[in-house]
Amino acid sequence: MATDQRVPVTVLTGFLGSGKTTLLNRILTENHGKRIAVIENEFGEVGVDQELVIGAEEEIFEMNNGCICCTVRGDLIRILGNLMKRRDKFDYILVETTGMADPGPVAQTFFVDDEMQQKLTLDGIVTLVDAKHVWQHIDDSDEVKEQIAFADVLILNKIDLVTPAEVEKLKARVHSMNSAAKIYTAQDAVIGMDAVLNVGGFNLDRAMEVDPKFMEPEYPFEWGGVYDLPAGKHRFTLLDGPDPAMEVALFPTPGGLKDVEMQAVLAFSGEPEEVAKQSTWEFDVPTAGRYALFTQHHPDEFEARVEGFTPLETHEYKPDHEHDEEVSSVGITTPGDLDQKKFQRWLSNLLQTQGPDIFRMKGVLSMQGLAQRFVFQGVHMLFDGRPDRDWKPGERKNQLIFIGRNLDREKLTEGFRTCLA
Amino acid sequence: MPGLVSKPQELRSRWSARIGDCVQSLGWSHDGRLLAAASISGPIHVFDAQSGLEIVSFPGHGFGASSLSWHPREPTFASAGQDGKLRIWDLNRPGECLALEAGAAWADRVAWSPSGAYLASAAGRKLRVWTPAGEMLRDYPAHSSTIADIAWRPNTDELSSASYGQVQFWSPERDEPLKKFEWKGSMLRLAWSPNGQALATGNQDSTVHFWFVQTGKDLQMWGYPAKIRELAWDAKSRYLATGGSSSIVVWDCSGKGPANTKPLTLQFHDKLLSQLTFQPRGPLLASGCGGGIVALWHVGRKDQALAVEWLDDAVSQLVWSPDEKTLAAGDESGIIRLFQAPNP
Structure with a gap:
């Protein structure tokens, strides 16, 4: 070139x-x-x-x-x-x-x-x-x-x-x-x-070279902490906070937070414990050991704490509900090949209807029958895309990101999936 | 039918000269004896058209010259530039220059009226009209956006200006526009048909807009691949040649106009067109492109180029001499060449 x-x-x-x-x-x-x-x-x-x-x-x-x-x-x-x-x-x-x-x-x-x-x-x-x-x-x-x-x-x-x-x-x-x-x-x-x-x-060739962390999974909790707790009853107390209540979940973990994150995601999509503000959740610890507590919001927002204990390790997770409901990024990572016609139809319809709200988009796509990666990017309704280098073995997947206003993550993800061949 | 395709002849060159930077504007004096060339970095050079010798050079405009216009009867020309000035240069008094405030940081356009009684300047949103002595006759209220082009209606003292969303018509006698044509788009160039009855604009959104001035009836031509800065009418006001592509698209505007007609397309250029100009009275069209090709055409007679030549760089200016026997060409590398017109 x-x-x-x-x-x-x-x-x-x-x-x-x-x-x-x-x-x-x-x-x-x-x-x-x-x-x-x-x-x-x-x-x-x-x-x-x-x-x-x-x-x-x-x-x-x-x-x-x-x-x-x-x-x-x-x-x-x-x-x-x-x-x-x-x-x-x-x-x-x-x-x-x-x-x-x-x-x-x-x-x-x-x-x-x-x-x-x-x-x-x-x-x-x-x-x-x-x-x-x-x-x-x-x-x-x-x-x-x-x-x-x-x-x-x-x-x-x-x-x-x-x-x-x-x-x-x-x-x-x-x-x-x-x-x-x-x-x-x-x-x-x-x-x-x-x-x-x-x-x-x-630069299309470098479109996706940015921090790959933006593809990191979304968590339904904002905070996690690891405690060493003796057996017996413990109290997790919330003072005043911005929401009426928050969801929490506790898991024994021999290692750290990482080991039980997926379990926590499942728990939060099921029926996690809900603790109202200005109240206390009493929980039983059957055997002494290391426990991970995940909270829907940051404990600081409710001045919440496990009475008598401080966490050994904490981590702040990217919230899945953005503070800013209006402007956000939606990243989609999906294996499989795309049907080019379906994808074009979906994208042009999306840009026609939501172009003004989509500020930027970037992506590397796996098109059916194309040995090369298809890279694209756009600003509002304007769009530029072309094949670049060959896929390496085992590398094929679709990665794209939308940055914009009022983006509907589920609808975008679902719409994109319908373009798979 | 390859047998019918004749190879274009080579254009006969008369002389060439260098001005050092992109030839931004070229103009012949009314008698055809002098050729002025403004460079994009500012200086203006005046050549003897016969010999090609430089007669005088002027400092021009700090940070760049944008356009120049010869007086229709005197050895005087006006220029505009990015020092925000409108300057009037008199060849009889080469040491002096009249410097006038055009009204904004970049003065873009300058044009003498056909009678020579008025000089118009456009800078940013400001349109001004001056006497030949440099007295400001009219400082029109600011346009709503930058003025992209100005042109006097042929054989009249009526001035027109194009800006975003409108073409307006002005008299040196009053502040308010005489009339305006509105159309939502960014117009880049204005071109009057020589009979003063039709007006075309070349636009940023790759369209040509066309008005019958008397009735205000308008048409739009689209399908061009790029923005249109090149427009040329033939002397009979019949053909409108347009750029915005590597092919020249020519609309026949006779009769009821170009609506629902298929234009002629003339092909030889390899890059987007950059210049189009018809002879002032004769039938020849000169075209130039980003690839440095200059071509001559007899529109309506033949779809092949009559004569062609390659310049060193993208063609930036093409201007016919008043006697239309010579074509002056300038390119982005700063070379000026004069060509002899072939017989059509």
């Missing part, structure tokens, strides 16, 4: 104050020997002489092309079209968006304009998150949610202003919204350039 001559573009998003300008200045002053052009929306903040900084006024156009309807950034098409004709070529282009920008139109611009496609390649969307102040917006700002959901790279910045526990909480939260993004933490936007440039977020 010929080497890609196209100039890579990174889109930098993030709320005002999240550190975009600091990061931009850092990238520009770093001694990387690259000629970088910057297109910024908020004027006059970046000031580096040897680089080219262009101010742009965000102009969003609607494009209705047959059955595909999307929005693009008209100003970027103009500016980049001009830039790419110049003889003094650039090695890299950075596009900074306004704090309140929806990353959708920027990303789509690189998919629908032939001139952009020919000369430029969208490398990735990098979103900066202010680790302290993001909590003020994360529940009710569509822009914050979209910026997180669209990202290939999430940089949780200003972690010096929060506790390590708060960083973990934020990590879990953004991961629940966008489980395909790489998450980094930073102070003063100090981050390795390779975390930001050439991330290959939109």
